[in-house]
Each structure stands twice: as structure tokens, then as C-alpha cells.
Amino acid sequence: MKAYFDELATKYNVPVENVLSIALNRYGVKTNDFLDQRVRFSLNFSNSDLESFFALGVNTCLSSPFLLKGDLLYLEDTVIGKITKLEKDTCTSTYFRNNKKAITFNSNSRSKCAGCKFCGTYNLTDDDNIDFSTKQKVKDYFSNLLEENQIPGMNNIENVTICTGCFPSEDDLIKHLLLVNDAFLEMGFSGSLNYIGSQLRNKDKIKGLVNHISDFGIYLTLEKFLDREKFMRPEKASLTLEKAKDLLEYCSSLNITTTFLYILGLESLDAVYYYFNYFKDSINKFPIVQVFQNYTLEQENYRYEDAKNIEYYLKAREMIDSIFSDKKLTFKSWECFRGLHFDKSALERKLKK
Ligand code: SF4
Numbered sequence: 281m282k283a284y285f286d287e288l289a290t291k292y293n294v295p296v297e298n299v300l301s302i303a304l305n306r307y308g309v310k311t312n313d314f315l316d317q318r319v320r321f322s323l324n325f326s327n328s329d330l331e332s333f334f335a336l337g338v339n340t341c342l343s344s345p346f347l348l349k350g351d352l353l354y355l356e357d358t359v360i361g362k363i364t365k366l367e368k369d370t371c372t373s374t375y376f377r378n379n380k381k382a383i384t385f386n387s388n389s390r391s392k393c394a395g396c397k398f399c400g401t402y403n404l405t406d407d408d409n410i411d412f413s414t415k416q417k418v419k420d421y422f423s424n425l426l427e428e429n430q431i432p433g434m435n436n437i438e439n440v441t442i443c444t445g446c447f448p449s450e451d452d453l454i455k456h457l458l459l460v461n462d463a464f465l466e467m468g469f470s471g472s473l474n475y476i477g478s479q480l481r482n483k484d485k486i487k488g489l490v491n492h493i494s495d496f497g498i499y500l501t502l503e504k505f506l507d508r509e510k511f512m513r514p515e516k517a518s519l520t521l522e523k524a525k526d527l528l529e530y531c532s533s534l535n536i537t538t539t540f541l542y543i544l545g546l547e548s549l550d551a552v553y554y555y556f557n558y559f560k561d562s563i564n565k566f567p568i569v570q571v572f573q574n575y576t577l578e579q580e581n582y583r584y585e586d587a588k589n590i591e592y593y594l595k596a597r598e599m600i601d602s603i604f605s606d607k608k609l610t611f612k613s614w615e616c617f618r619g620l621h622f623d624k625s626a627l628e629r630k631l632k633k
Pocket residue numbers: 390393394395396399400401444445446513516
């Protein structure tokens with residue numbers, strides 16, 4: 281397998297760590313050390329100063345060539361890196377990205393949300409069950425969070441992205457976004473507030489939000505292009521691709537950050553090519569593409585046959601990069617822990633050596 285990954289790295293002109301990262305996300309790890317279904321850790325690849333963060337399935341893919349033993353990660357019989365900060369991967373309400381300058385906020389208990397075949401958050405420990413129903417509760421929670429992480433104030437945070445389970449209605453979601461925005465303003469936050477989901481559909485209501493929230497972004501969870509109703513909760517699947525395109529175009533016309541999320545590994549590369557082109561002029565930010573992970577053994581059955589091979593992801597990466605290159609949009613690797621792109625700045629550091 282190592283020789284094959286080296287070959288792919290040469291063929292697609294990417295560092296082998298990039299191929300290994302994609303493979304880790306695709307396969308997850310095997311281990312006999314513990315029983316948890318998900319783990320997260322930082323990984324330092326051998327012979328490299330590159331450090332990356334992973335959140336992976338454990339023993340959820342029988343063909344995984346990666347073995348975690350103690351603090352060492354093996355690719356078959358070869359040690360490929362050392363891990364640190366190992367912990368259970370749960371539905372925690374909040375976590376940091378980008379050197380603690382960005383926060384992902386799961387404010388509406390994703391662990392209680394269910395219905396999408398590729399999602400496994402509801403199989404995890406529900407440690408995201410916190411009451412954020414009032415401004416004061418949001419403020420108290422964030423004050424503690426900042427203090428625990430030695431961050432002087434919300435003015436040190438550049439963006440907060442709300443990525444959460446479905447709300448009972450669009451109006452409930454809007455009420456929540458306004459409440460969080462008000463709480464943050466009172467705490468001195470002046471960064472961008474983004475919403476990841478697909479429950480905001482009404483243009484007038486979106487315009488109303490944009491008038492209230494000074495730097496707002498919409499990251500639409502398209503997830504999949506074909507057979508959407510077979511894979512997703514009815515509320516999510518009810519957004520047709522035509523409606524999604526119209527919505528994204530409208531949001532872009534308001535000059536707010538507009539993009540979509542896609543789970544790679546569930547359908548053909550022809551579909552990826554067609555629909556990334558279909559959507560490319562509707563967005564103003566590089567799409568967030570996530571390698572499909574198995575939360576359970578059964579989910580491997582949803583993986584498109586070609587996507588069982590790592591080359592599928594490298595081909596997709598080339599394709600997507602080339603679709604967006606003429607729009608001058610590029611990725612931010614810290615925004616996606618299971619993306620197709622390895623940490624560029626770390627890579628640049630390596631190349632400068
Ligand atoms: S909407 Fe679907 S993908 Fe999102 S948390 Fe709920 S079940 Fe998971």
C-alpha cells in the first residue's frame with residue numbers, strides 16, 4: 281500500500297502526506313487499544329514537521345490499512361507517524377479551529393438529529409445537550425469557554441460558524457441566529473457569523489438576517505447531488521438542486537459569504553464534474569468538500585464503488601481545483617478536517633527547508 285500511495289503522490293503531484301491524509305479519512309483506523317467508535321488526534325507524520333488534526337472512525341472499515349497502537353500510527357507494518365492529544369470524538373457543542381481564531385458552534389444538539397444516511401453524529405455521546413435558549417446563557421457559556429482557553433475576549437475570534445442539528449422551523453433557526461448574534465455583539469465580537477445548514481430558504485428572511493448581522497455567511501449543506509431523497513432527511517432533500525442554485529445566487533447577490541458543503545465518495549466523478557460546474561458561478565467561496573467517512577461498518581455500503589479507491593479522491597481534487605481556478609477561489613484547509621487538501625502553510629514551510 282505504501283508503494284501505491286507513493287505512486288499516487290507522484291502521479292498527482294502532491295506530497296505523500298496528502299495522499300495519506302485522504303486515505304486516513306476514507307478508511308479510518310483500526311485498533312485493539314480501545315472500543316470507541318470515533319477518535320480525534322493530532323498526527324505528526326514521520327520525517328516531517330507537518331502536523332495535522334484528524335477525527336476518524338475506529339474499526340468502521342474492515343479494509344483499513346491503518347493501525348493505531350499506543351501513540352504510533354502504522355500503515356500496514358510501517359510506522360508513518362506519532363499521534364498526540366488523543367481523545368474521543370463526540371458531538372461537543374463547541375470546538376476551535378485555525379489556532380483558536382475560529383469557533384465551530386453546535387448550538388442545537390446534533391446528537392439528537394437523525395435521518396441522513398451518511399451522518400453518524402447521533403450515534404455518538406450526546407455531550408452537546410446544552411441550553412442556549414437565552415442571550416445570557418450563550419454569554420455565560422462563551423465566557424467560560426474563553427476563560428478555559430485563555431482567550432481574552434470574543435474580539436480575538438475572527439469567525440464563528442454555527443453547525444448544528446435541524447431546528448423545528450426556519451423561524452426558530454432565525455430567532456436563534458439573531459439571539460447568538462446579539463449575545464456576541466455584547467461580548468465585543470466583530471468577526472463573521474456563518475450558518476452551515478439548509479434550513480434558511482426564504483429570501484426575504486435571509487435579507488432580514490443580513491440587515492441585522494453585519495458579516496454573515498451561508499454554507500449550504502448540499503452534501504450530495506443525485507438521489508438526495510434516498511440519502512437525506514426529507515427537510516434537507518426537499519431543497520432541489522435548482523432551488524439550491526437559485527438560493528446561492530441570491531445570497532451571493534447580497535454580497536454575503538456564500539458556498540456549499542459536499543460529501544465526496546457517494547457518487548460518480550461525472551456527477552461531481554457536472555454539478556460543481558453547475559454551481560460554480562453561484563458561490564463566492566471555495567466549496568467545502570469532505571471525504572465520506574464511515575461512522576459505522578454498514579456505511580461502507582453507501583460508498584460509490586470507484587470511491588473505494590483513493591485515486592477517485594485525487595482525481596476529484598484535480599477536477600474541483602481546475603473548475604475553481606479561473607474564479608480565483610482557493611480552499612482554507614483549517615475549515616475542513618476531512619478535506620482533499622493538506623495544510624498548505626505547513627507544506628510551504630516544508631518546501632522552504
Ligand atoms: S441534518 Fe442530517 S447530516 Fe445534519 S446532523 Fe441531522 S442527520 Fe446529521
